[in-house]
Amino acid sequence: MRRAAQLALVTLTFAAGVGEATSAGLQDFAAVERGRYLAAAGDCGSCHTVPGSDHPLSGGRPIETPFGVLVAPNITPDRETGIGAWSDEEFDAAVRKGMRRDGKRLYPAMPYPYFARMTREDVKDIRAYLDTVEPVHNPVTVNHLPFPLNQRMAMMVWDKLYFTPGEFWERADKSKQWNRGAYLVEGPGHCGACHTPKTALGGDKSGKRLQGYTLQGWVAPDITSGQGPLADWSIDDLAQYLKTGHNRFAAAAGLMGEVVELSTSKLSDDDTTAIATYLKDVSGPKPAADSSADAHVLAAGGAIYQDLCSACHKSDGTGVPNLIPNLTHAATVNTGDPTTVLRVILQGAQSVATDKEPTGPAMPAFGWQLSDAQVAAVATYVRNHWGKAPPVSEDEAKKERAKLDARTN
């Protein structure tokens, strides 16, 4: 049984890899399998499934945006409350153009600016798969935004500013693998939705693709080519991280933990390697080394580190490969924005468990025993002692603690 599934996966990966168009009918097993794979690549479940729910893709999960809360709709084939009554054309318009069935516009919490890069065939196959999911009657009120943002008309302007329609075009000067990776990253994978800095209106900042952003209380670090925090990660390191959630440097937790669990761990090895190959080739700026940390703060942070952190992360910060993150090379530690470091120190974090790396070790919370000044000191130490990421102030620690106290997740 398992072997059969693997075989199917190999077949469809091959088909996807060579970009072969298949005719997807509703009864077409290959289309459904391909659609299931692409739905994983698109990480539909992260938003459209309430975590732990027995009813996948039936919507209801609140999505935090800088502008307010949107609730992901039901995309099961229920005719009344899901998308069962939609035509393939209507589905395609929603996914790739951000157009609703009634002609109104979607909010870009639905990453249609990325999905626009997908082929029509891929979107059709995703639909074929979604038609096989158990229909669930679950009416969802999507729009919880304040006025005037709750007026979907406003999205016409947004689309003018930030939405560029058009499928992905392969680059002839790059390898098949590179092009496949680029397609997955820029299309279904919609990596930039989190990792690309946003304008005040929530659109991607042009020219800063994948250079890092902070959302929902987590840092999505700079994942460009080698200049930033991922400088020392090889293609294999990146691919292993996507596939298993762990590598010799880091462990995925928080939002990226979800992405690994629901999406990238389900991709073929070829595809995770393709993504890594592409990312290692996206250029990005080298972050400035920051030497402004106060020596006394560093000394205090170092003492706290040796007392509380070194049992797992080791005295030199290098951790244990695939188990305990290496703080000298973990991207979320060595990045400009300290949000994730502060959050993990204060609150702890559960790393993702996958079939390949089932351990899922967790970091305990230290917020109950460390003051804001101590949190800031140890955060400064782990960021600035081995690397040169900016120090963290007591005030930043205090604010992060207040934000976490206010969070429900």
Next chain:
Amino acid sequence: MARKLPRKDVVIIGLGWTGSIMAYELADAGLDVIAIERGPWRNTATDYPPGYAADELRYRIRHELFLSPSQTTFTFRNKMSEAALPIRSWGAFMPPNGVGGGGVHWNAETWRFLPSDFVLKTHLTERYGAGFLPDDMTIQDWGVTYDELEPHYDRFEYLCGTSGQAGNIKGKIMEGGNPFEGPRSRAYPNPPQDQPFGHTLFGKAARELGYKPFPQPSGNMSRPYQNPLGIRLGPCTYCGFCEWFGCGNYSKASPQTTVLPALVRKPNFTARDNSEVTRINVDSSGKRATGVTLVDASGDEWEQPADLVVLSAYTIFNVQLLLLSGIGKAYDPAANTGVIGRNFTHQTISDVVSFFDPAKFVFNPFIASGAIGMCIDEFNGDNFDHGPHGFVGGGYMGNVQTNGRPIETTPVPPGTPLWGAEWKKAVKENYQSAIKPGTGVHGSMYSYRDVYVDLDPTYKDRFNRPLARITMDFHDNEIKQNKFLTDKFAEIFQAMGARQVHKEYRKAPYDITKYQTTHLCGGAIMGTDPSTSALNRYLQSWDVPNLFVTGASAFPQNAGYNPTGTVAALAYWAADAIRSKYLNNPGQLINA
């Protein structure tokens, strides 16, 4: 009135070491498995994180990870003529509670028993004659041999990432290992742990006395390890907070660090915590278990029907639940009939505390781990001629000091006042230069007709069920054994250059208030004869073939080692029998 839960293929009572192993093996065979655990779920980062895992007051003194006697307890007496009283504060042993069971708070000493231990009665009778054994000693052969268990010991050691030096690989004696051990199929998965100064010195002195010292096999990792289930452990930091504590940094083998992460990923496994099984249900024939009855934390009663029942609670709870469920005939020591409750044993341990010149010896006793230490096995089992000594049994001995934790580590020479300035001065002077191995002599306890478990006639638990009653005392054989071993042990400390050596012999009567390991054994023993054993060689109940009982309760008598390695090997052995034999043809596997 109990409400019925949906039927499962297998219900497992107690999610400790053997419950986790059985659950994994049976879920892996495709069965729908539910485990029911009396205590809470436990995770490293939330229940014993590094921020306070090393809290001696919280865990050692206040027993945070253990069963609270206010929830349930046992009654105890030394002699059958006495009235037993309930234990209200744990002393001689520490009943575990919660997911992971004793595997959370053990030291992780991971031993194998000797080949002769499994055929003890036959072996001793052949070597010394039947008349050599005390009349009331009830030792038996196990019905399973070392060679049969070897692959299952191996599986457990590779599951745990045991750190050690092999002494015998396929019959070839290996330098630096235990030459007395049974042949193993391959080396330990990890090299031995590094030994601190005092432990190293003990090994050197033992070697000079002609012994063959070796590092204690340890479930504390000597290096990072990934086990066959894909689960990873980190290297031990030698913090000295193992026994009584959970490991905060994923370095001690436990169900949490070796099995549960893979088990909980299986869609055909579920667990129910904070729920106590009150009864194993049998049908009207009394020959078939139909499932279990349990009570959840709300006090609601549920029936969990299942085709196969695995009883894998702590030793004495296994015995109690069998008695309360009316499965197997209760042991009657007067008539010497019945099986449930018989051959109950513990461990015969003692210590030698030695004091060295503080100017010359600084041992840094806090650098340690639960299964650290150098040991010798010359005086274990039947590794030496007992003829001249007039007793049977033995044990390993070693400098296995596991910690220098401040509340309890205050060794002072005999004659020091018990408090005040003189005491403080002596503590200060000796803290770094004394050695107190704890369970330094780890002797066997063999079984006797008047050492057993039954149901207490007076005291009841919160469900109005009788408490289990322990009747236990030391017999002359064990006292002689301990005297002999403790003297031998003390000679090694003399040879190390101690200026004062204090022997703490084990003496009768058995003291329920003094800690003597948590190695309670027997009471639902395995064997070849249904009239003297509760289980067949596959841990299957002779009376109810769809019931298997795992754990040290199956030991006919206890050997001179920590039991967990053998407990786990037996669980794998039983799981293998279920998978390869029982499932094809459910029924009694042995025709006796």
